Amino acid sequence: MYTKILNKNLKKSAKDLGLDENFVFQQDNDPKHTAKITDDWFEKNDINVLDWFSQSPDLNSIENLWQYLKLPIH
Template identity: 50%
Template sequence: MKVHLPTGEPNAPKHKAKTMQDWLRDKSLNVLEWPGQRPDLNQTEHLWRDLKIAVQQRPPSNLTNLERICREKWEKLPKYRCNKLVASYPRRLQAVITAKGASTKY
């Protein structure tokens, strides 16, 4: 079974640790090769972009106002947006594989 460890590249020190390697082997899991620093594959980055756009539409006048606006906008991010990001993940992953790790339209 292939799995993605969302903590980064499979060669990251935390994945090379003996305890992690033992755990993966015991579970019969293989780590999917994963390019590091891929915002196009990180759903949270897409949500942060949505939040930034929302804040730009209503620029804050100070830090307190910025925090209030961010909290309001974050709470109003529609659930369907999260569902859409999850549903699009296989397509985005395939785009990265096809591009051999190069930039994608996502």
């Protein structure tokens, strides 16, 4: 199901957004995103996927801001 959605929409959306053919796709670690069939689909369609590390504050901008939001409170 997920690969059908990707197949129908991803390349068209990338084109509509003006991305070149070497764009990098980002998704989280939801099981449907990490399934072998999904990995195979990305490889077959020559689409680069950014690795998403569990609990990575580097890729979650708000995690880097919490310390500044807490300072005025304490």
